[in-house]
Amino acid sequence: NAGVTQTPKFRVLKTGQSMTLLCAQDMNHEYMYWYRQDPGMGLRLIHYSVGEGTTAKGEVPDGYNVSRLKKQNFLLGLESAAPSQTSVYFCASRSGGASNTGELFFGEGSRLTVL
Amino acid sequence: GNSVTQMEGPVTLSEEAFLTINCTYTATGYPSLFWYVQYPGEGLQLLLKATKADDKGSNKGFEATYRKETTSFHLEKGSVQVSDSAVYFCALRADSGYSTLTFGKGTMLLVSP
Numbered sequence: 001n002a003g004v005t006q007t008p009k010f011r012v013l014k015t016g017q018s019m020t021l022l023c024a025q026d027m028n029h030e031y032m033y034w035y036r037q038d039p040g041m042g043l044r045l046i047h048y049s050v051g052e053g054t055t056a057k058g059e060v061p062d063g064y065n066v067s068r069l070k071k072q073n074f075l076l077g078l079e080s081a082a083p084s085q086t087s088v089y090f091c092a093s094r095s096g097g098a099s100n101t102g103e104l105f106f107g108e109g110s111r112l113t114v115l
Numbered sequence: 116g117n118s119v120t121q122m123e124g125p126v127t128l129s130e131e132a133f134l135t136i137n138c139t140y141t142a143t144g145y146p147s148l149f150w151y152v153q154y155p156g157e158g159l160q161l162l163l164k165a166t167k168a169d170d171k172g173s174n175k176g177f178e179a180t181y182r183k184e185t186t187s188f189h190l191e192k193g194s195v196q197v198s199d200s201a202v203y204f205c206a207l208r209a210d211s212g213y214s215t216l217t218f219g220k221g222t223m224l225l226v227s228p
Contacts, residue, residue: 004158033215042204042220043159058215090158102147102208104216106158 002026006091006107013081013114021076021110023091030096032074033058033104034066036087043090049074050096081114088112117142121205121219128195128226136190136222138179138205146207148172148181148188149216153202162190162203200226 004025013019023032030051035043045058047066055066063085065077074093078085088111092104122137140146147166151159163172168183177192188205202223206216 031215040220043218045215048215092159102149102216103161103164104151104159106160108156108158 004107023074025093029093033092035090117217119219124223131194134192149206151204
């Protein structure tokens, strides 16, 4: 089972360049999330989506944009990359509704370096 | 707001030693509590969870009990293995709002043979 798949897994950018991280899930989950993981900071929520066509800001949204045009995909964009955005990015998803347990399913991460 | 505090690592143990990783939380209402584990180079995966006070979550020899009176959810294992070396995250899910998880900063565990 694929679960949550992130592409690319590694990327190096120069300051000012743009890029998009793709997250795809095959579990028909309603909720999707983008986190960044930095040493000593744990996981911080960037943006999230509660369904197709919806997005919302999380804890650290500045410098990022997201889109959820299809239920299974959640894209994270950096329009003008900065060195402070060097991080490991994780996508996660979970089901909605009364039966959900709150468990998040994570992708393997995307390591981004901005020079 | 909601927050999770974990003991700082790394925690360094010899194989077969007893493990405790402390976790305390601040939240309104009655949150659900989770422990996630992240093995090197991988994403996080759920280790165990508890959804109400006095519940005990358990998996792969790990246990944690939801203690509302002390707002704690400490992770324990009686005998660790080298393969348990990983980063462990405590997390909570509040019972309102968009209900994502609030994570602690993680505790690295290193187990030597």
